[in-house]
Amino acid sequence: MSDVVIKQNDPITKNNQKITDVSNVIPNITKQVKIFYDKALAINTVEQRPFSCSDYPNLSGENYRQYIQKLRPVLEKTHNSRPAFYKIKGVYLSGDSHKITVSPTGDAADLIAILKSLKSQPAKIHDIKIKINACIHEGLIQKGCTPHEQNNSILVKNLPVTDNNMTLKALVYPKIIQIDVGCSYKPIVYDVKSLLYLCEILAQASMSLMHLSGCTLPPVNEWMITHYHLNKDGNYAINGQTFHFTVGDVSTGLIRYYSKSMPDGTLIPRVEQITTPSTSLFEEMKNVI
Incomplete structure (x- = not known):
């Protein structure tokens, strides 16, 4: 356990004062590259995680790589996996230096025991991103929706859903739709x-989008899952301890271990892996069997 570091101050509270100013490093930066950069910076600083190609569903693989190349002077690769993950230079992410934080007091042995206990818990998924190849963008414009002036997307927030533990929103681009399924407090087994x-x-979301746009969508089982967090949660609360660290390599990708704050204020241990399958819902079900 000599590689485990216990600290009293949460590193997430560090102020990112050394973030690279992209305009100083890349002169004459284009508007589109700046939009890409601003989104990456928001993911790093607000969501406290590195970004990958799955965060830019409107870009082809080739276009995404071109943006990465243009921003190379201000980017740092955090995990050399598939897909690769990046952060803006100077941004401090939770898990940097692979340090564990336990507060207000805690013992490394207790923390390791907590992590080992997660092995027996069922696998679940949350923060799911769905991609649909469909053209309803023009239909929404005709119904009065206004595209974002920078990336031409139309945000449809709070799609109707009968499950109170889920939130759904759609980002509609001219040729594709991305649906974000939020269920972090109660992930799906x-x-x-x-x-x-x-x-x-998702069928409920499909009906809503077709009603809003007046256009048809492909069957739900053909929709593509492009991103989700595969997690295991502890079935007990942690008394006053918080921790957060990240590991990753080429074979496993990005894995995070952290204490999850629940709506009632309790903390539970969670381990999660960011997965980018790019498979249809039908294929994903076949993979589970």
Whole structure:
């Protein structure tokens, strides 16, 4: 356990005062590159995580790589995995230096025991991103929606859903739609039954989007899952301890271990892996079987 560092101050509270000013490093930066940079910076600083290609569903793989190349002087690769993850130079992310934070007091042995206990818990998924190849953008404009002036997307917030533990929103681009499914407080069990339930929820979103746009969408089972967090949660609360650290390599990608704050104020241990499958919902169900 000599590689575990216990600290009293949470590193997340560090102020990112050394963030690289992109305009000083890349002269004559274009508007589109600046939009890409601003989104990456927001993901790093607000969500406290590195970004990857799955955060830019409106870009092709080639276009994404071109943006990365243009911003190379201000980017730092955090994990050399597939996909690779990046952060803006100077941004401090939780998990930097692979340090564990326990506050107000805690013992490394207790923390390791907490992490080991997660092995027996069922796998679940949350923060799910769905990609749909469909053209409803023009239909929404005709119905009075206004595209974002910078990236031409139309945000449809709070899609109707019968499950109070989920939130759904859609980002509609001219040729694709991204649906974000938020269920971090009550993730979906990663099995066929729950994925079928997810399809039912997405069918509700499909009906809403078709009603709003007057356009048709492909069947839900053909929609692509491009990103989700695969997690395991502890079935007990942690008494006053908080921790957060990140590891990653080429084979496993990015894995985070942290204490999750729940709506009632309790803390539970969570381990999660960011996964970018790019498979249809039907194929994902086949993979679970």
